[in-house]
Amino acid sequence: MIxxxxxxxxxxxxxxxxxxxxxxxLFHARGGDALARHFLPVNASAEQVHRTAxxxxxxxxxxxxxxxxxxxxxxxxxxxxxxxxxSVLGILANRLPVTLSLVVxxxxxxIVIGVPLGVxxxxxxxxxxxxxxxxxxxxxxxxxxxxxxxxxxxxGLVLRLVPATGYVPLxxxxxxxxxxxxxxxxxxxxxxxxxxxxxxxxxxLDVLQQDYIRTIRSRGISSRSxxxxxxxxxxxPPMLTVLSLQVISLLGGAVIVERIFALPGLGSISVSAxxxxxxxxxxxxxxxxxxVVVVVNLATDVLNGFLNxxxxxx
Amino acid sequence: MYTASLxxxxxxxxxxxxxxxVLASGALVxxxxxxxxxxxxxxxxxxxxDDTSFSFSPSSQDRMATSLVYxxxxxxxxxxxxxxxxxxxxxxxxxxxxxxxxxxxTFADGSAIDADVIKAxxxxxxxxxxxxxxxxxxxxxxxxxxxxxxxxADQNVMLSLFAMxxxxxxxxxxxxxxxxxxxxxxxxxxxxxGTTSGATYAFSRNPHYWDAKHFPYDKVSVKLLSDETSRxxxxxxxxIDVAPVGATTAADAKxxxxxxxxxxxxxxxxxxxxxxxxxxxxxxxxxxxxxxxxAFDRKAMVKSIYAGYAKPSSQPFQEGTPGYQSxxxxxxxxxxxxxxxxxxxxxxxxxxxxxxxxxxxxTGSVQSYIKQALGDIGIRVTFQAFNDDxxxxxxxxxxxxxxxxxxxxxxxADTADPSFFWNPWHNxxxxxxxxxxxxxxxxxxxxxxxxxxxxxLQLDDAWWVVWATPATIWASTTDVKVNAxxxxxxxxxxxxxxxx
Numbered sequence: 016m017i018x019x020x021x022x023x024x025x026x027x028x029x030x031x032x033x034x035x036x037x038x039x040x041l042f043h044a045r046g047g048d049a050l051a052r053h054f055l056p057v058n059a060s061a062e063q064v065h066r067t068a069x070x071x072x073x074x075x076x077x078x079x080x081x082x083x084x085x086x087x088x089x090x091x092x093x094x095x096x097x098x099x100x101x102s103v104l105g106i107l108a109n110r111l112p113v114t115l116s117l118v119v120x121x122x123x124x125x126i127v128i129g130v131p132l133g134v135x136x137x138x139x140x141x142x143x144x145x146x147x148x149x150x151x152x153x154x155x156x157x158x159x160x161x162x163x164x165x166x167x168x169x170x171g172l173v174l175r176l177v178p179a180t181g182y183v184p185l186x187x188x189x190x191x192x193x194x195x196x197x198x199x200x201x202x203x204x205x206x207x208x209x210x211x212x213x214x215x216x217x218x219x220l221d222v223l224q225q226d227y228i229r230t231i232r233s234r235g236i237s238s239r240s241x242x243x244x245x246x247x248x249x250x251x252p253p254m255l256t257v258l259s260l261q262v263i264s265l266l267g268g269a270v271i272v273e274r275i276f277a278l279p280g281l282g283s284i285s286v287s288a289x290x291x292x293x294x295x296x297x298x299x300x301x302x303x304x305x306x307v308v309v310v311v312n313l314a315t316d317v318l319n320g321f322l323n324x325x326x327x328x329x
Numbered sequence: 330m331y332t333a334s335l336x337x338x339x340x341x342x343x344x345x346x347x348x349x350x351v352l353a354s355g356a357l358v359x360x361x362x363x364x365x366x367x368x369x370x371x372x373x374x375x376x377x378x379d380d381t382s383f384s385f386s387p388s389s390q391d392r393m394a395t396s397l398v399y400x401x402x403x404x405x406x407x408x409x410x411x412x413x414x415x416x417x418x419x420x421x422x423x424x425x426x427x428x429x430x431x432x433x434x435t436f437a438d439g440s441a442i443d444a445d446v447i448k449a450x451x452x453x454x455x456x457x458x459x460x461x462x463x464x465x466x467x468x469x470x471x472x473x474x475x476x477x478x479x480x481x482a483d484q485n486v487m488l489s490l491f492a493m494x495x496x497x498x499x500x501x502x503x504x505x506x507x508x509x510x511x512x513x514x515x516x517x518x519x520x521x522x523g524t525t526s527g528a529t530y531a532f533s534r535n536p537h538y539w540d541a542k543h544f545p546y547d548k549v550s551v552k553l554l555s556d557e558t559s560r561x562x563x564x565x566x567x568x569i570d571v572a573p574v575g576a577t578t579a580a581d582a583k584x585x586x587x588x589x590x591x592x593x594x595x596x597x598x599x600x601x602x603x604x605x606x607x608x609x610x611x612x613x614x615x616x617x618x619x620x621x622x623x624a625f626d627r628k629a630m631v632k633s634i635y636a637g638y639a640k641p642s643s644q645p646f647q648e649g650t651p652g653y654q655s656x657x658x659x660x661x662x663x664x665x666x667x668x669x670x671x672x673x674x675x676x677x678x679x680x681x682x683x684x685x686x687x688x689x690x691x692t693g694s695v696q697s698y699i700k701q702a703l704g705d706i707g708i709r710v711t712f713q714a715f716n717d718d719x720x721x722x723x724x725x726x727x728x729x730x731x732x733x734x735x736x737x738x739x740x741x742a743d744t745a746d747p748s749f750f751w752n753p754w755h756n757x758x759x760x761x762x763x764x765x766x767x768x769x770x771x772x773x774x775x776x777x778x779x780x781x782x783x784x785x786l787q788l789d790d791a792w793w794v795v796w797a798t799p800a801t802i803w804a805s806t807t808d809v810k811v812n813a814x815x816x817x818x819x820x821x822x823x824x825x826x827x828x829x
Contacts, residue, residue, distance in 0.1 A: 045719075052721060054388070055458040060750070061725070063458055099384035100508035101526075109526045164558060172565050179562035181552060182528045277554045277563070279527030287381030287555065 016320060023316045027309035031302075038301045039081045042294050047073030053292040054097050071097060073294075084298060093302070094295040098288075103299040107281065111303055113182065114269050114280035116192075118307075120200035121207065121265045126258065129208040133215025137223065138242055147212055154209035159268050163202035163275045170198055180277045199276045203268035207261045214257045218250040225249075252322050259315035263308050373548040374809060374825060377563050377572030381555045383530055385511035385519070386504050387450070387496045388457045392814075396821030397532050397549065399494030400514040402428065402447070403487070404823070406813070407650050409773065410487050413540070414442070414495065423482035423770045430473040436497055437513035437535045444475040446498060451477065453501045454493050460485035482769035488739060516544040516822065528553060545827045564804055571805035571825060576638040582804035588828070590811035591638065591800040592820075595737045596645050598795035599685075599699075600744070602754040603730035609683065612730050616675040618791035622661035623668035624702045627796045634694050639797040644788055647738040647798070651777040652784030660788060668706040680707020686729045687712045688720035695733075727753030735799075742768055742783055744792065761786055 043050070051068035052059070059067075068074050072083075087094060093103035136147040171179025177198055183191030222228065223246050232241060270282035277283075281300050288296035376393070383394045402415040410417070415430045434442035448467045455461035463483040468476045479486060495514045500507040509526070511519060516538045523531030532549040534541060552569055554560040560572040565585055574582050574589075583589050601621065606613020627641035643661040646652030654660070672680060683703065687696060700710045715723055724732050736744075736751060743749045745761035764786070767779035787793065803811040803820060810828040814820045 049719070049722065059458045060462070066456075067458075095505050096382075096508075098386075099382050099389070100386045100505045101384075102505070105509070106526065167559075167562050171562060175566065178568060179566040180554065180559040181563065181568055182525060184525055187525075274556045275559055277528065277552065277556065277559045279525060279553070283381065283555070284527060291381070 019320055020313075020317055023313050027313055030309055031305050034305045035085075035298065035302055036081060038298060039084065039294075040077060042292075042297055043073070043077055043080065045292075047071070050097070050292045050294060088302070093299040096288075096293055096296050098291050098293045098296070103295045106284070106296060107299050107303060110279055110281050110284055112185075113278055114266070114273070114282060115307070116185070117196060117199055117203070117269050117273070117278065117280060118262060118265045120196055121204040121268075122258070122262060124200055124204040125207040125211050125261060125265075128204075129211035130215055130254070132208070132212040134219055134242065134247070136212065136216040137219035138238075144216070147209075147216065151209040151213040154206050157206070159203055159206060160271045160275060162205060163199065163272050166198045166202050167276065180275075182276075182278045195276070195278070199269075199272045199278060202272050202275075203265050206268070207265060211254075211257055211261060215250070215254055218253045218257075219246060222246045222250045252319050255315055255318055255322070259311050262311045266304060266307060372546055373550070374546045374571065375550045375552065375569040376822075376825065377552050377554045377560045377569040379555055379557070379560065379573050380553050382527070383551065383553060384508070386508055387453065387494055387500060388504070389494075392492075392819035392821045393551065394530075395494040396515065396823055397517045397551070398511045398513045398515045398519060399496060400434070400442070400516075400538070401491065401494060403491045405491045407647065410491060415447075417487075423484075424479045426477040426479065426486065428475050428477065431539060432473060434514070434539060435537045437518050437537055439537060440497070442495060442514055443472050444469040447495065448475055449498045449501055450493060450495060451490070454489065459489035459493065461489055482766070484769050485743070516541065517549055523550065544822065546825075549822065561804075564806075571803060571809045571811060573820070574802050574804045576636040576800070576802065579638055579802050579804070580636065586807075587804040588807055588810065590803045590805060592813045593640060593647070593798040593800055594814065595735050595798065596642070596741070596793070596795045597639070597695075597735045597797050597799050598645070598733075598793050599731050600734045600736075600751070600793055601731055601791060602727070602752070602756065604756055604790070604792065605754070607754075608728070609681070609730035611675065611677050611681045614675040615791055616671045617677065618794075619661065620668040620671040620675070620706060621703065621708065622791055622794050623664045623671070624706045624708075625661075625698075625794060625796045626663040626702070628663075630698060630796050634698060635797060635799055638802055639799040641796070642798050643795050644784070645736070645738075645741045645744075645793045645795050646780070646784045646787075650738070651780035652741065654785055654788055657785075657788060661791075665705050672706060677707070680709060682709045682711065683731060684711050684713055684729065685731055685733065686715055686720060686723050687733055688715045699733075725750065725753050727755070741787075742780055744787075745783060758786070758790075 047068035048061075048064050050073055051071055052064050054071075055063060055067055065074075072080060084094070091104070093107070095102055096106060099106075132147060136144040167179045170176045177194040182195050185192040219242075223242075228241060228246060231245060232238075266282075269280060270286060272278075273280040273282040274286060281303055284296060285300040285304075287293075288300065378393050380391060380393070382391075384391050385394055385398055389395055400414045402413060403410045403417065404413050405411070414434055415428050417429070418427050419425065420427075428444075428447065430442065430444060430447065436442060448469050451461065451464065451467050455464055460483070463479040463481055463486060464477055465480050466478045468478070470476055477486070496507075497512045497514075500512060513519070513535050516535055517532035518535050520531040520533050523529065530551045530553075532551070534544075534547055538544075552563065554563055554569070554572065557575055557578055560569070561574065561578050561581060563569045564572055564582060564587060579589055599621075601612055601618045603609055603612045604618070611617045622643060627643065631637060631639045631641050640648070642648070642658075644653055644657075646654075648655070669678075672678065685699070696712055700712070703710050713723075713729075723729065724734075734751065740751065742765060744752050745756075745758065745765040746752060747755045747757040747762065761783060764779045764783040768776045768783070771779060801814070801820070805811055805828075808828055810826050811820060812824040812826060814824050
């Protein structure tokens with residue numbers, strides 16, 4: 016198992032280096048002067064632009080800049096924002112919890128609603144099953160940002176149950192935090208709920224048709240026990256894979272939803288820093304995103320390894 | 330189905346969860362509706378801004394952020410520059426600028442703001458993008474006095490001095506150190522309590538600030554709401570009192586009872602730069618440039634593109650200021666037949682092809698209109714798309730004969746300068762250059778007269794195709810008003826006032 020984990024960890028490091036190097040190359044492809052121009056008045060002279068590019072270290076060979084970034088990373092620094100002069104680590108330290116809590120809350124909603132819905136559709140069939148299939152198509156066709164706007168208008172402006180926009184840190188007010196997070200979490204979770212429910216339904220139907228289920232049913236074991244103790248356990252590995260993919264999908268959904276609800280997370284800053292050409296912040300954001308993806312994938316692989324020993328042999 | 334009876338009835342656990350949900354929604358109702366108290370009674374104001382970051386760096390171009398925590402030497406309006414933290418005077422010829430600071434200016438920690446601090450700020454700004462290339466030296470002549478020497482008269486020096494925040498010498502030595510905790514020289518101090526970096530910034534009064542009466546609010550909070558819909562939602566739900574809105578959402582804000590504060594600070598149009606006809610020969614003929622002006626139905630554009638939140642105009646100078654030709658407000662009225670006739674007279678009855686560089690801020694509807702309007706008189710437009718990085722490079726290279734350009738009124742006259750950034754074609758009209766020299770070096774009265782003559786020259790010689798002066802719109806509750814910003818469309822804390 017240790018070898019298996021180390022192998023997955025090694026793959027994660029390769030992914031991390033590949034993605035950050037590619038991001039670095041793509042972002043710096045415009046050249047140092049083009050990046051530096053963002054941080055000067057638009058009519059700054061070419062000489063001023065070039066001088067600023069030099070002072071920001073953007074005129075050195077690309078691999079030198081990337082290796083220095085990696086070296087700084089090993090020393091616990093991600094540099095300073097070109098735009099605000101603030102420490103990138105400091106900027107992102109405030110934002111990572113926002114995005115992570117958004118993703119975790121969305122995941123909880125997805126699991127709490129999606130898994131039972133999928134199980135019910137598989138076990139009850141009928142209207143519920145057909146309804147779920149229609150719902151899956153409809154919800155997946157609805158763009159996340161549109162759903163976010165509708166939720167903000169209905170619950171924020173019409174019903175005034177929660178703030179339509181903005182963010183309250185958990186440390187300031189737990190209820191305020193929950194009230195500002197619930198709509199964004201719902202906006203990105205609803206699509207995932209339908210997808211997960213549909214996937215769970217399919218997996219459960221497969222498992223419930225297996226011979227061993229028929230065998231234990233013939234022994235008089237209750238249907239509830241069959242579903243909860245036997246079928247669900249055997250359906251767990253594929254479910255886990257579906258959920259891990261959803262975590263990555265939810266992370267992507269956060270980019271747009273954070274902007275609509277003005278949440279100060281990684282998604283909103285990745286968009287703004289990208290537009291501004293704030294390379295250190297973009298690199299820092301990508302780094303965190305990659306780490307989250309690698310950790311989630313690693314955790315999924317390890318859990319799958321525990322649940323299914325055959326996986327470890329590969 | 331084999332498990333038809335499964336999970337059919339809500340059990341006690343489910344009922345308990347339902348009860349919790351009801352309680353939780355009650356708590357949410359309370360927390361969601363807690364921010365609707367009137368701004369004027371609380372002496373607090375919450376401002377929504379369309380920024381994605383809020384930078385207190387001395388090189389920051391974020392006017393809202395810097396105006397909260399930093400003081401400035403001068404203010405500016407359509408009548409010129411005025412004293413704030415300092416008074417100023419120029420010698421004859423406008424090459425030696427004498428600055429006298431107010432007595433008793435201090436930072437929030439009580440340390441003095443003296444002439445040495447201002448000198449350090451000017452020299453730092455010169456190396457960091459300010460229009461200070463003509464400054465050859467700064468002499469400190471006393472605790473509160475300094476003299477700035479220029480190689481030549483240059484009105485951009487005052488433009489940059491006006492926009493220069495006063496920061497401490499410690500900040501200049503290490504701007505990164507103070508990016509999160511600015512050492513305030515301005516009306517407010519950043520409060521850590523209530524500030525969530527990247528989302529909300531809280532400010533309270535700086536007790537040492539000399540001009541507290543200009544700022545009516547004891548507390549200010551600024552929320553970063555880069556998405557326009559989220560700004561409108563925040564206004565409607567009472568989370569903020571004032572915020573910028575776009576032309577397409579202004580009607581929604583007005584319909585919801587908010588006051589629309591509108592300002593007109595610059596032009597929208599195209600600069601016909603290749604007036605020598607080096608890149609595109611037809612543009613060398615003034616009749617062609619005038620014909621292009623006559624191809625645009627400005628009233629229709631204001632209605633369809635700016636939803637009515639703009640003033641139709643064909644002039645690059647601001648209405649009511651020197652340079653604007655009030656008796657020629659209808660020059661270049663929409664007349665496509667007359668335009669085609671002018672093109673024929675110039676020798677281009679079949680028009681010509683024009684490649685126009687464009688970038689994101691020029692919206693699709695504007696592009697479509699340009700293509701149609703010029704196409705109607707025979708000018709076949711092809712757009713070449715850039716992003717905002719590459720567009721500046723393409724423009725400054727002077728490779729394109731015409732460029733779409735919205736310029737603040739304060740920089741219109743400078744397009745006569747052969748070395749000015751927005752004149753990459755290096756056009757050098759002797760009369761225009763002479764007038765610009767008089768604007769820079771003359772007394773205010775002489776400068777106004779020269780500006781007026783330059784405005785007439787630019788209009789008659791068709792340097793531009795201006796179609797409108799778009800409104801900058803800030804929506805506010807009835808308790809708050811937003812005064813016309815001091816420069817361009819940079820609304821700052823100076824401009825946000827109580828309405829009653």
